[in-house]
Amino acid sequence: MAPELLLAGVIATALVLYTLTAGADFGGGVWALFARGPRAEDERRVIGRAIAPIWEANHVWLILVIVLLFVGFPRAFAAITTALHIPLTLMLMGVVLRGSAFTFNAYDPKRGDGARRWSRVFAVSSLLTPVALGVTLGAVSGGFVPDPATGLVGTDFLRQWLGPYPFAVGLFTLALFVFLAAVYLVDEAEDPELKALFRRRALVSGGLCGVTALLAYVAAEGGAPQIREGLQGSSWALPLHLATGLAAVVALGALWTARDRLAKLAAMAQGALIVAGWCFAQYPYIAVPGYTIVGEAAPPDVLWPVLIALALGAVLLVPTLAYLFVVFKVRPAPAGEDDGH
Amino acid sequence: MTDLFAARAQMAFSLGFHIIFAVVGVAMPLLMVIAEHLYRRSGDPEYLELAKRWSKGAAIMFAVGAVSGTVLSFELGLLWPTFMAYAGPIIGMPFSLEGFAFFFEAIFLGIYLYGWERVGPRAHLAAGVLVLLSGSASALFVVCANGWMNTPAGYSMVGGELVSVDLWAAMWNPAALVEGLHMLTASFAAVGFAVAGIHAAMLLRGARRSFHSRALAIALSVGGVFAFLSPLTGDLAAQQVAELQPLKLAAMEGLWEDEAGAPLLIGGLPDEEAEVTRYGIELPYALSLLATHDPHAEIRGIKSFPAEERPPIAVTHIAFQIMVACGTAMMLLAGFAGIQALRRRPIAAQPRLLRALVLASPLGVIAIEAGWTVTEVGRQPWIIYGVMRTAEAVTPMPGLIVPFTGFMVLYGVLGIAVVVLLRRQVFAAEPGPLVPPEAAGEAAGKAAGATAGEAAAVRGTDRGTDRGTDQGTARGAADGVLRQPSSEVDHGA
Numbered sequence: 001m002a003p004e005l006l007l008a009g010v011i012a013t014a015l016v017l018y019t020l021t022a023g024a025d026f027g028g029g030v031w032a033l034f035a036r037g038p039r040a041e042d043e044r045r046v047i048g049r050a051i052a053p054i055w056e057a058n059h060v061w062l063i064l065v066i067v068l069l070f071v072g073f074p075r076a077f078a079a080i081t082t083a084l085h086i087p088l089t090l091m092l093m094g095v096v097l098r099g100s101a102f103t104f105n106a107y108d109p110k111r112g113d114g115a116r117r118w119s120r121v122f123a124v125s126s127l128l129t130p131v132a133l134g135v136t137l138g139a140v141s142g143g144f145v146p147d148p149a150t151g152l153v154g155t156d157f158l159r160q161w162l163g164p165y166p167f168a169v170g171l172f173t174l175a176l177f178v179f180l181a182a183v184y185l186v187d188e189a190e191d192p193e194l195k196a197l198f199r200r201r202a203l204v205s206g207g208l209c210g211v212t213a214l215l216a217y218v219a220a221e222g223g224a225p226q227i228r229e230g231l232q233g234s235s236w237a238l239p240l241h242l243a244t245g246l247a248a249v250v251a252l253g254a255l256w257t258a259r260d261r262l263a264k265l266a267a268m269a270q271g272a273l274i275v276a277g278w279c280f281a282q283y284p285y286i287a288v289p290g291y292t293i294v295g296e297a298a299p300p301d302v303l304w305p306v307l308i309a310l311a312l313g314a315v316l317l318v319p320t321l322a323y324l325f326v327v328f329k330v331r332p333a334p335a336g337e338d339d340g341h
Numbered sequence: 342m343t344d345l346f347a348a349r350a351q352m353a354f355s356l357g358f359h360i361i362f363a364v365v366g367v368a369m370p371l372l373m374v375i376a377e378h379l380y381r382r383s384g385d386p387e388y389l390e391l392a393k394r395w396s397k398g399a400a401i402m403f404a405v406g407a408v409s410g411t412v413l414s415f416e417l418g419l420l421w422p423t424f425m426a427y428a429g430p431i432i433g434m435p436f437s438l439e440g441f442a443f444f445f446e447a448i449f450l451g452i453y454l455y456g457w458e459r460v461g462p463r464a465h466l467a468a469g470v471l472v473l474l475s476g477s478a479s480a481l482f483v484v485c486a487n488g489w490m491n492t493p494a495g496y497s498m499v500g501g502e503l504v505s506v507d508l509w510a511a512m513w514n515p516a517a518l519v520e521g522l523h524m525l526t527a528s529f530a531a532v533g534f535a536v537a538g539i540h541a542a543m544l545l546r547g548a549r550r551s552f553h554s555r556a557l558a559i560a561l562s563v564g565g566v567f568a569f570l571s572p573l574t575g576d577l578a579a580q581q582v583a584e585l586q587p588l589k590l591a592a593m594e595g596l597w598e599d600e601a602g603a604p605l606l607i608g609g610l611p612d613e614e615a616e617v618t619r620y621g622i623e624l625p626y627a628l629s630l631l632a633t634h635d636p637h638a639e640i641r642g643i644k645s646f647p648a649e650e651r652p653p654i655a656v657t658h659i660a661f662q663i664m665v666a667c668g669t670a671m672m673l674l675a676g677f678a679g680i681q682a683l684r685r686r687p688i689a690a691q692p693r694l695l696r697a698l699v700l701a702s703p704l705g706v707i708a709i710e711a712g713w714t715v716t717e718v719g720r721q722p723w724i725i726y727g728v729m730r731t732a733e734a735v736t737p738m739p740g741l742i743v744p745f746t747g748f749m750v751l752y753g754v755l756g757i758a759v760v761v762l763l764r765r766q767v768f769a770a771e772p773g774p775l776v777p778p779e780a781a782g783e784a785a786g787k788a789a790g791a792t793a794g795e796a797a798a799v800r801g802t803d804r805g806t807d808r809g810t811d812q813g814t815a816r817g818a819a820d821g822v823l824r825q826p827s828s829e830v831d832h833g834a
Binding site for chain 2: 052053054056057059060062063064066067068070071072074075077078079080081082085088089092093095096097098099100102103104107108109110114118150152157298299301302305306309310313316317320321323324327328331333334
């Protein structure tokens, strides 16, 4: 197999894993924004506990995506970071605020106004960052053509991303992250009242996922015809839609009937299929239509050593990550563990 | 402000901000692991408390380090797309490996910070060691990439197209290892001194002596050892600069004329118009000796290079002087403290030494910032030394002053928040009202007169009473979030 396709596959996989892990961390922050009423503090505590030990590790998938993009497809990376300077900068500020505010809130020994303000910043940045991320993902689906005079991407720094389609993808991304978080939280909350609360939220946000997906699909007609075509006409389109639809139905059904582990697995499958479907629709482009996987690939004497390093790294990484999730997500919490962070 | 200048300023500011948190992330695990190991060996609960309190402070620094590092990896493309389109693949190996190292660091950090009751004692300590190893590896890999910008190697280009790359040779370019080692030793020295300074300040305020003297001993040992190692790794780096970046060396030294048996200049103010450096003190032959280990070697001066290839001389020279001055002060202080320790004079009982340690607390961080200024400003006007100019690499995006200002404000707010929080953490866990400094000085003075054995005995009784007050007052001082020291003992044992 061509090394550039393998590397593109690794990037797509990292993007899927980022969605399923870090995406849900952002979604959790959004639910903290909606925490109201007498149980608000408990709600925020459950969310904080779910995120605290793992968010930094989950965040690394994004770094991996960005690094592999510039290692494997340097000119496409330069084109994306040039044309999407504005949404990427906004996303970065969101990333910085979210991570810092979460930690500042968790580690403030004085549970006063300061901590509350950071909790608020955490929640708001958790809401805005996925939208900015979605906008950038939506934007690479059209309008990327190198300027023959300079060799750089032709851009006025707005037109690639300032349109209905990228923002529809932004909203869809947000809805998906929020849905994943709610489904995970149903499984992780121990208190029956909170479980029921997150279950309602999971069902509502599951519906929102459907609505925003439809919105993005409609907007794609003008904004990303390549994606629309891929999702309609390709040989993989029908099985993909069926599988995604099945996962969605199973997830919602399992939520409704309180089979929480099954709901979690089905929601993860749904999220993975959505991101994978987007990647398939994007194929063979990195940025449509001027930057292809094959055309932009770094030489094989870069790609192969990096792929080998990735393979060796994965041998160590997979069991280590599994250990992290077993310690914090599978094993029951030890009695008397403080839940401050 | 031109866009190029705004881009450089944003990059410099982002890097300067991130580095502080990055070095804490690299070095703090060593202090935590030592404290936890001492607890496991001795059963002394104050070491456990120390490991936990340090890890709480480190958690804040880690989080800000992780997100500000993410900003940098994007900024490479946001600000320098042409550089990345050219160099991205060539420096791909260190960045890919850094990605993995960061993964392991984040995973084991999660286990270390939140797993005290979830994994066994050995697994917990091992997690700490792995945070330490992966953090150091991660720093080394990133510096390898920076090394390549200074001494590019391992690739060939024909007509702007990459024709062949030797990723391994590019990663282990001539500057990589020496620069990386210097950065690592400097990190441990800087963090050791910074932490030692905090505990010295607490001792001066009369805070619980048994606890803070243990903390001071660990931090100062680490800081002190590495304060001696840093000049050694710096010497390696300087020789490498002398060989491959002679103009940078001349700028560091403010040396304008070619000279055999060149003197080392201490201080001095380079005048770039008149092309002289004034007011410095010259140490004869010392520059030739240090740079090449031959006192009569010829060193090239700035004037032998064309003006359009020169970096800002004054900034490079002054930054270098600041770095060396800070490093020297740290080494002298470490040496003095080491002698005191060898003569069994408890450092906690010497208010003057404690005050010096408080003053020295920021020196390591200042030295690191100054050192990076030397490396980066001294490389100008090149982004890849001798290959690509910084001006060619900058993004065509207009109005770069806006994101620059945005990040300035954002990082300014975060910086203040971190300082406020760390102060709160230091004081929140402090049982009881603090004794005013004068009284503490008196008590310390008395203890200074005591022999080592007596001092140890005093420390022992101190601890007894301190544990007593813990039960009463700590509960009121530290609320919900912070674990009580007394309950920690139960969990740990």
